[in-house]
Amino acid sequence: xxxxxxxxxxxxxxxxxxxxxxxxxxxxxxxxxxxxxxxxxxxxxxxxxxxxxxxxxxxxxxxxxxxxxxxxxxxxxxxxxxxxxxxxxxxxxxxxxxxxxxxxxxxxxxxxxxxxxxxxxxxxxxxxxxxxxxxxxxxxxxxxxxxxxxxxxxxxxxxxxxxxxxxxxxxxxxxxxxxxxxxxxxxxxxxxxxxxxxxxxxxxxxxxxxxxxxxxxxxxxxxxxxxxxxxxxxxxxxxxxxxxxxxxxxxxxxxxxxx
Amino acid sequence: xxxxxxxxxxxxxxxxxxxxxxxxxxxxxxxxxxxxxxxxxxxxxxxxxxxxxxxxxxxxxxxxxxxxxxxxxxxxxxxxxxxxxxxxxxxxxxxxxxxxxxxxxxxxxxxxxxxxxxxxxxxxxxxxxxxxxxxxxxxxxxxxxxxxxxxxxxxxxxxxxxxxxxxxxxxxxxxxxxxxxxxxxxxxxxxxxxxxxxxxxxxxxxxxxxxxxxxxxxxxxxxxxxxxxxxxxxxxxxxxxxxxxxxxxxxxxxxxxxxxxxxxxxxxxxxxxxxxxxxxxxxxxxxxxxxxxxxxxxxxxxxxxxxxxxxxxxxxxxxxxxxxxxxxxxxxxxxxxxxxxxxxxxxxxxxxxxxxxxxxxxxxxxxxxxxxxxxxxxxxxx
Numbered sequence: 110x111x112x113x114x115x116x117x118x119x120x121x122x123x124x125x126x127x128x129x130x131x132x133x134x135x136x137x138x139x140x141x142x143x144x145x146x147x148x149x150x151x152x153x154x155x156x157x158x159x160x161x162x163x164x165x166x167x168x169x170x171x172x173x174x175x176x177x178x179x180x181x182x183x184x185x186x187x188x189x190x191x192x193x194x195x196x197x198x199x200x201x202x203x204x205x206x207x208x209x210x211x212x213x214x215x216x217x218x219x220x221x222x223x224x225x226x227x228x229x230x231x232x233x234x235x236x237x238x239x240x241x242x243x244x245x246x247x248x249x250x251x252x253x254x255x256x257x258x259x260x261x262x263x264x265x266x267x268x269x270x271x272x273x274x275x276x277x278x279x280x281x282x283x284x285x286x287x288x289x290x291x292x293x294x295x296x297x298x299x300x301x302x303x304x305x306x307x308x309x310x311x312x313x314x315x316x317x318x319x320x321x322x323x324x325x326x327x328x329x330x331x332x333x334x335x336x337x338x339x340x341x342x343x344x345x346x347x348x349x350x351x352x353x354x355x356x357x358x359x360x361x362x363x364x365x366x367x368x
Numbered sequence: 369x370x371x372x373x374x375x376x377x378x379x380x381x382x383x384x385x386x387x388x389x390x391x392x393x394x395x396x397x398x399x400x401x402x403x404x405x406x407x408x409x410x411x412x413x414x415x416x417x418x419x420x421x422x423x424x425x426x427x428x429x430x431x432x433x434x435x436x437x438x439x440x441x442x443x444x445x446x447x448x449x450x451x452x453x454x455x456x457x458x459x460x461x462x463x464x465x466x467x468x469x470x471x472x473x474x475x476x477x478x479x480x481x482x483x484x485x486x487x488x489x490x491x492x493x494x495x496x497x498x499x500x501x502x503x504x505x506x507x508x509x510x511x512x513x514x515x516x517x518x519x520x521x522x523x524x525x526x527x528x529x530x531x532x533x534x535x536x537x538x539x540x541x542x543x544x545x546x547x548x549x550x551x552x553x554x555x556x557x558x559x560x561x562x563x564x565x566x567x568x569x570x571x572x573x574x575x576x577x578x579x580x581x582x583x584x585x586x587x588x589x590x591x592x593x594x595x596x597x598x599x600x601x602x603x604x605x606x607x608x609x610x611x612x613x614x615x616x617x618x619x620x621x622x623x624x625x626x627x628x629x630x631x632x633x634x635x636x637x638x639x640x641x642x643x644x645x646x647x648x649x650x651x652x653x654x655x656x657x658x659x660x661x662x663x664x665x666x667x668x669x670x671x672x673x674x675x676x677x678x679x680x681x682x683x684x685x686x687x688x689x690x691x692x693x694x695x696x697x698x699x700x701x702x703x704x705x706x707x708x709x710x711x712x713x714x715x716x717x718x719x720x721x722x723x724x725x726x727x728x729x730x731x732x733x734x735x736x737x738x739x740x741x742x743x744x745x746x747x748x749x750x
Contacts, residue, residue, distance in 0.1 A: 184634060199632040201625035203692040203743070204618075212622050213634035215615040225613045 112175050113138050114308050115160065115191070115276055121168035122155050129155040131332040132169070137276060140305040142298060144319035145312045146351070147329035153312050156329070157278050160310070161193040162186030192274025196281055198265040202254035206246055209253050210235040210268050238267045243300055259290030263297050270307065277301065278310045283318055291318065298322050316348055326351075403686035404698035406738045410684070410731060411701040414708050422715035426708070429572065429581045429590040431715060436593055439707030440600030441655060442681055443700060445674055447600075447607045448651030450682035450699045452644045454611070456624035456691030457519035459648040461508065462678055464530035465501060466671025469656035471534045472497040474547040474666030490553045490560035490661065498653050504530070505649030509642030519645075527675065535668045545668035554661055563599070563654075564661025566592035596658040600703075603651060608696040620644070624691025680728055681706050684735040688743055705731070 115137040122130040130152045137143050147153050158164045159171070162180030170177055173189045180186045183193070200209050211231050217224030232249040239246050244263050246256075253261060262282050269277055279298070283291040299322060301307055313319050319326065327337040328351040336343075336351045418426050425431050445462050452459050476488040476496065488496075508526055512519045538545045553560035569592035575581040576588040583589035611617040622630035623640045631637050652671070660666055683689065684705065685698030709727050713720055 183632065187634075193632075195632065197626075197629065199626075199629040201622055201629055201692065203625045203688075204621050208618055208621065212618065212630065215618050217615060224615070225609075226615060226618065228613075 111138065113172075114174055116172040116175075117160075117169065118172070119169040120156070120159060120166045120171070122152075122159060122164060123167045129332055130159070130166070133329075133332075133334055135327060135334075137308045137310060138325070139275075139308050140302060141324040142302055142309045142311050142322045143325045143327065144323035145310055145327050145329065146314075146316075146319060146348075150331075151329040152332040153329055154280075155332075157193065157280060157310065157312060160186070160276075161191055161278055187272070187274075190273055190275035191278065192269030192272065192276065193278040194262070194265045194269055194280065194282065196284070198261055200253050200261055200265060203252055205250045205252055206239075206256070206264060207231045207235045207249040209264065210238070210249075210271070214272060234271070238271045239264065242267045242270070242297055257290055258286045259293035262286070262290075262294050266297060266301065270301065274307065276308045276310065278312070280312050281314065282311070283313065283315060295322055320348065403693070403695045403739075403742050404701060406735065407685050407698045407701040407705065411705045414705050418708050418712050418715065421712070426712070426715040429575060433590055433593050434714065435708055435711050436597050438711045439704050440594070440597045441658070442677060442707050442710075443600040443703035444596065444603050444655050444658075445648070445651050445678040446681035446685070446699050446703050447603050447696060448644075448648040449675070449678035450685060450687045450694050450696070451607055451611065451620060452648050453679070453682050453687045453689070454624045454691060454694040455620045455641055455644050456627065457512065457641060457644065458523060458679065459508070459645060460520065460523040460675045461526035461530055462648055462652050463671040463674035463676075464527045464534070465504070465649055465652035466656045466659075466674055467534045467668055468504075468530045469497050469501050469653045470660050470666040470670045471538060471668065472500060473657060473660045474550060475537065475541060477550055477553070477660075478547055479541060490557045494559070494563075494653075494657055497656075498650070501649040501653045502646050505646035506642060508649075509645030512645070513638040513641055523675075531668075531672075538668050546666065548665040550660075550664040552664055560661045561595065563595055563657040564663075565595045567595045567598035568593045594658070594662065596655075596662070599654055599658060603654065604696055604700055611694075611696055616640070616643075621692060624688075624693075626692070677706065677728075680732050683739065684731055686735075686739060686742065688739055689736070690743075693743065 113136040115135070117133055117135040120130050120133040120135075121128070133152070133156060135156075145153055145156070155164065159166050159180075162183040162185050165180070171180070172178065173191075178185075178189055180189070186193070201212065204212070207228065216227045216231050216234075218227045219225050235249045236246065242263055244260055244267075246260070253264065256264070266277060266279070266282075282294050282298075286294065295318060298309055298311065301309060302322070302324075311319065311323060323340060325337070325339050326343060326348065328335050330351075336347070422431070426435060445466075449459060449462060473493045476482070476493040477490070480487045481492060481496070504526070508519075508523060511517070512522050515522070535545055538547075554564040555561075572581055572588070572590055572592050581589050611620060619630070619635045619637075619640045622633070622635050623637050627637045655674075656670070659670065681702040682694065682699055683702075685695060685700070685702035687694030687699065706728070710721075710724050713724065
């Protein structure tokens, strides 16, 4: 097996007396969709915040392409090719598609501090990148507020890829969307996967979605990895059991009977 | 509505995509939907109404000069206030900052530089004042950013603090809360005339040459506009370019719309906000310099309530109270409207200053409703 693009070894994160993550091992491979599943409070958010440089782990080590790394800020993580698409997408609804696409990384022409925005080129790039990922926006000058949830998700993904993301962390990208738009996002993910050079970490609650796109699974519960493996390793029943936090569905059924 | 439910059809067209649901608009429709359109129409209505009511006096050579003097005063501070509002903050200390800056300059011109450094020139008085006001702007911005408190309450405290300091220093050093009878610096100092002198003399020369602008003796009547008109144009032009065509402008919009999103994308949100508090301080200082060098006086009460008028003009110009959206062009229209109405009392004998406040109240309320509908239209009703 090729060197994983991200490898986490025994990650521990404590917030004061509270242990959020207790020895997590994780391997992320290029060209794969890696589903990260678990109940609320399982530690998914803490884990992706460590991967994206928001938090620093209390213990353990992170490797990017085999080299040990320490992220001091989200900027560090971005520089190492880890792009995070947060649930709120980090988009500004009142601003145009292009202005959102290049937010914080605007293209300028002219001398240094007096450079003006190169709107024409930014519009062209935005349009081209959106088409690559499967959405033809008619007007890059339209406000993001006028776009559908699925389109916004795609914009955020296209932006992360354009700015050099080799690993895309998608934080519940389908959770706030309608059925049709969820499918759009899943299609977008598969188009990105097809490129072969980008890994996707897909955080979700939705078993069906993860089955549709994921190549590999990791299940978290109470800050620990309780299971995982490739699509082939896991049978459908396993996924549901592991998603419920490792508790046997049968146990749950019995408990429910007793209520 | 673009977000309406999709019609159910048995055989949908194969090429239909999300992108097609945003209707393309014609040029006229695009023009009508611009955020400045409301303030533009109000401005035209006010110009026509005041032109008629004053019998044209408001726009004769002297009327135009007097009106533009007030308009550009409003314009200078409203531009600063609207940039700050677009980034999502308020500055209630603008008016007190005007009084404070005017006090500093006049006091140095009258009593000399601090620490016994000798007499002040207009340049040194302005430069030291600017360093002071920019530092206060930086301090306000830093407090707002670091504490996470609302800029409304922090700048409110500076409204009282700066006004109080102005009065205290006047009483301690000058024994009176006003200074008058300073030498007419603008006669000798090019720097003072840059603020207190005239601009656009050529326009009035042409006006005279083409048969207008004549007084009763048959000589040229008015020689030019106030220098502050040129300052207003410079401030507004720079703000317009920065906002619409530079990286800083994109950062200002991003900061006001959703500062967390901006931060996640690497926008230095804190620096943008602090920089804009310094910008409003700069605008207040330019305002004060024009006043001091024009009239050669200063008064502790100068600039009172100007912060609220600046915010009102910014809102009437289409700036959203919640940040993230606004237009310098709209603010220019708003300043023209407010300046004309504030000055109307001099041209229309039947009214007094109270009518101005009635007008401001009504226009402001209408503008807020309009802006809200603009915001809904942009964000698709969310």
